[in-house]
Amino acid sequence: MMIPVILSGGSGTRLWPVSRKSYPKQFCALLREETPFQETLLRARSLGIKASPIIVGSWEHRFIMAEQLRQVDIEDATILLEPVARNSAAAMAAAAFLQADQDDEAILWFMPADAEISDLAALGEVLSQARQAAEKGFIATFGMQPTRPETGYGYIEQGPALAGVENSFHIARFLEKPDESEAKRLVNDGRYFWNSGMYIAKAKVFLSELKALAPDIYDNVQKAIRHNSRDLGFVQLDKEAFSQSPSISVDYAVAEKTRRAAVVPARFNWMDVGSWDAVWELTPKDEAGNAVRGNVFLDNARNCYVHSDGVVATVTGVSDLIIIVTQDAVMVSHRDSAQDVRHMVARLKKEGHSEAEQHVRVYRPWGFYESLIKKERFQVKRIYVSPGEQLSLQKHFHRAEHWVVVGGTAVVTRDQEQLIVQENESVYLPLGCVHRLENPGRIPLTLIEVQSGAYLGEDDIIRLDDIYQR
């Protein structure tokens, strides 16, 4: 019995402005139609693993995860929600406790949700080797054969061979991200591998090592699982207990201390799609080395990655640039500086720019909205409500709203009335009225909301009733 555990807690700031805290990279389809989150799930399924997956992710992303599962027809996943981010050791512990309640002999395959692996057959081969190590009580990880002196990854040094398991070794030590000369030495040496972040272990082995080596994590996460609350199909960890767990990676908390760590060298292409430079590498290029996406025009450009979500982008006479154009932010960087984008994001956040973490399009359990224009005394939004969904019953103290339906049919509650509003009809919601928007139909509802008033912040909302319990 092997259970896929998808670790989906990353925030992906190096892929800003497409990836942001509110909608991070594992949910963004940058390379193909499926997102990395979806591909990670489908990969396990393709390898013949039939057990229901466990997903550990952020409470903030719960509706994104649910929607992306629905898109790829995965209906049996358990979504375990972290109320706060506590790094990989705590996330893995939560999944292990959840599984141990059912069967602590089960083998867990922990996978970060943002890696690129194209050779499924080769993955299957090392997976079965790692599984053998796990059966023997080891916590196995894949060591990826380095193909270049990468300074963006951690490394693992291989130790002596594991008795009785093919292609498996003790781990001599974990190495932090090296500088360039050190990275060159590691690649040439032959005993060093990239740390993939994937782990394979029995639930009970992982938990007993965690108990011995990081009891603080063990105790608090155990408490957080015991006091979980189940709601709308999600398993939510207890916030108070989980918050008290130390925030440490599994490498430091367990893997580099335990004598049960094993590394299984893997010789296929693997990539942490963690920066725009990596996206450039993985995208098909023209003869001059350019990879483009969207409404992009090049003239005399070389080795560039240019991505536009909508507006026309032109690029003339440059090389080795990354240019990302989204609705509310433009990022230009040299390819060699692709890793530094996160510093820019931190700076924008510090200076109070919402573009650092929030998107124009804001996803909600019922659909999404996006602001089209916001000025001193008015704002216009496009609102999309999925079939069968409804917004909360609410009121505002500082703004009135006009809703013009431009697609589908709405049922609008306005104080004591209930109105059916069809395409090309509108309704007025005076300041202070209690109202609700609902799409009872079989097709999406799209409307244009025109707000006017002295204060137009999202926090001017009193929710009186909400089917999503916000």
Added chain:
Amino acid sequence: MMIPVILSGGSGTRLWPVSRKSYPKQFCALLREETPFQETLLRARSLGIKASPIIVGSWEHRFIMAEQLRQVDIEDATILLEPVARNSAAAMAAAAFLQADQDDEAILWFMPADAEISDLAALGEVLSQARQAAEKGFIATFGMQPTRPETGYGYIEQGPALAGVENSFHIARFLEKPDESEAKRLVNDGRYFWNSGMYIAKAKVFLSELKALAPDIYDNVQKAIRHNSRDLGFVQLDKEAFSQSPSISVDYAVAEKTRRAAVVPARFNWMDVGSWDAVWELTPKDEAGNAVRGNVFLDNARNCYVHSDGVVATVTGVSDLIIIVTQDAVMVSHRDSAQDVRHMVARLKKEGHSEAEQHVRVYRPWGFYESLIKKERFQVKRIYVSPGEQLSLQKHFHRAEHWVVVGGTAVVTRDQEQLIVQENESVYLPLGCVHRLENPGRIPLTLIEVQSGAYLGEDDIIRLDDIYQR
């Protein structure tokens, strides 16, 4: 008597995407609060020239010119409208004929509307020298002292001194834009000057030389002036006649053929603000040589010009780039390729992208509108109507409209009704109804228009009445 003549017919494609055919560079405030068009007018006024200016510009830009004149309180200008662009010789001829009707001894100072000149005192000095040459029957031009081997300008070779006029010379010849090695030679030689495009001549002298050297231009422009139509304060040239004038620059048509050409060397900073590289040069820079405008964040950037009209733009680890971000287009270019932007614009135009020539914000005699979102079956626009103005009486065959007033007060004609619509009120205009929007108030009117229908093109409009006679 000296009359300033502002030549405002340029289209400025090298400053795309800020400058576009529908709103070209002479009307864009890139360096200071005033636009080049306004600065050119104010410069003449600052030199003590009291005569009413003549402006020659495109019919398409008539309301932009009127609005920009209003902003700087110039009320006495005559605006001469070209129905089609026919280059500088025809534009100057039109102004000369207009003036000659009143007083053909008057001296005309022809000025392109897009040059940068900061030293007014020095300009005043050479202007009085050029004026002396003009009094003696010469067609004088300023020869700007070259300060670098510029390949983007034409050059003038100085001939023998003009008898009896200080600092004035015959012109030996005009030189086309040189290549770099030729440009170096010209700069070092000392007898070559940049061609400023400014000319100073008596109206009758200019016209008699034109008659002798380019009779086709003379005859057709004379006819276009004779059959002009005056309307809403504009003097519109007759389209049929003006279209038949050859489209040639004054340099080729007159100046390099006439024996009356004179050059007045000028030793102050002058710049044709014709490309983004020039804008970078003229904008104050930080220690690393970067000039920025708008919501821009730099990290480890050198010698860049970054301009954003709205959204956040971040720039990391690059040098010598020009990055221009507008609402509907992003342009990235190496500084050395700044001149090539026009090729990109030509390509976008050829491939049918309206961004090549049109802005999101479209100016109309009554104000402006901009599209906020356009999808299959709906479009949302923001509409701004200046106090006292009104749109045409119109109807649409394929769309219905909702208008929500978010600022000011509207008077709306809807078939037989007349409605007063105040802030926070809305009105519905069903498909086919005859309607008109009017701002009778003292403050601007802003409304959000939500269109819905099967076809949303601008050409679905029947104008039944229009105070601007469109």
